[in-house]
Amino acid sequence: xxxxxxxxxxxxxxxxxxxxxxxxxxxxxxxxxxxxxxxxxxxxxxxxxxxxxxxxxxxxxxxxxxxxxxxxxxxxxxxxxxxxxxxxxxxxxxxxxxxxxxxxxxxxxxxxxxxxxxxxxxxxxxxxxxxxxxxxxxxxxxxxxxxxxxxxxxxxxxxxxxxxxxxxxxxxxxxxxxxxxxxxxxxxxxxxxxxxxxxxxxxxxxxxxxxxxxxxxxxxxxxxxxxxxxxxxxxxxxxxxxxxxxxxxxxxxxxxxxxxxxxxxxxxxxxxxxxxxxx
Numbered sequence: 001x002x003x004x005x006x007x008x009x010x011x012x013x014x015x016x017x018x019x020x021x022x023x024x025x026x027x028x029x030x031x032x033x034x035x036x037x038x039x040x041x042x043x044x045x046x047x048x049x050x051x052x053x054x055x056x057x058x059x060x061x062x063x064x065x066x067x068x069x070x071x072x073x074x075x076x077x078x079x080x081x082x083x084x085x086x087x088x089x090x091x092x093x094x095x096x097x098x099x100x101x102x103x104x105x106x107x108x109x110x111x112x113x114x115x116x117x118x119x120x121x122x123x124x125x126x127x128x129x130x131x132x133x134x135x136x137x138x139x140x141x142x143x144x145x146x147x148x149x150x151x152x153x154x155x156x157x158x159x160x161x162x163x164x165x166x167x168x169x170x171x172x173x174x175x176x177x178x179x180x181x182x183x184x185x186x187x188x189x190x191x192x193x194x195x196x197x198x199x200x201x202x203x204x205x206x207x208x209x210x211x212x213x214x215x216x217x218x219x220x221x222x223x224x225x226x227x228x229x230x231x232x233x234x235x236x237x238x239x240x241x242x243x244x245x246x247x248x249x250x251x252x253x254x255x256x257x258x259x260x261x262x263x264x265x266x267x268x269x270x271x272x273x274x275x276x277x278x279x
Contacts, residue, residue, distance in 0.1 A: 029062060032063070032089060075151055076100065093109065100265075103272045114129065134165075135168075166206075170201070178208075185275055188264045190236060200244065204247070207248065223260075223262075
């Protein structure tokens with residue numbers, strides 16, 4: 001698929017800029033891990049700013065265990081999707097945290113924000129940036145568990161944020177981290193449907209370092225069906241479920257009741273009640 005064709009087909013569509021309920025927490029108080037500005041796209045290639053190492057990350061000064069010294073016993077890291085701007089990440093995280101709390105989750109939710117707000121013609125490069133963020137999220141996880149060894153860590157990856165959390169699992173596996181992440185949840189995952197299988201990019205790692213993997217998919221997700229049909233010539237994990245044999249700890253959940261790609265973590269119309277119930 002040529003870039004010009006992809007852009008023409010895209011029109012006003014976006015992947016991962018969610019329409020969510022009103023924020024429940026002031027944006028300036030939302031704990032964030034950030035890698036904003038770590039990657040750029042130059043002439044069709046992803047370039048990492050040499051001021052930052054491949055595992056390096058920053059925070060906004062409010063992350064428990066890392067910044068505040070107070071550990072959260074149950075920590076969920078929410079990773080936003082494509083097209084989310086830096087200034088939108090706190091509100092997006094707050095929306096997700098509010099939906100989780102409303103559904104009965106009693107732990108702490110923080111955000112992970114990355115260089116996602118690139119033009120549509122840079123979709124493939126943005127996907128590469130998401131994958132390169134895996135090592136950074138993995139390093140944060142290792143650091144957090146070093147500071148808070150009794151804590152539980154969960155990942156929630158929305159849309160293209162799925163590639164960040166899946167890549168983090170792959171990095172943790174490569175480092176021999178063992179069972180590190182209690183739960184890895186995918187919402188409308190913008191990843192190839194075979195990538196979570198035991199013969200795929202991420203499947204073996206998921207079986208090694210994650211307690212449970214839950215993929216919430218919707219065959220009527222028009223955004224993923226368009227994006228993967230037009231740009232990837234493949235099926236999406238978030239609209240097909242897994243293709244092939246998944247690891248034993250993996251479960252697909254058909255959430256055809258979610259009305260569109262932008263509502264997975266909406267408190268009223270999304271599937272967060274089911275997510276929390278399965279945790």
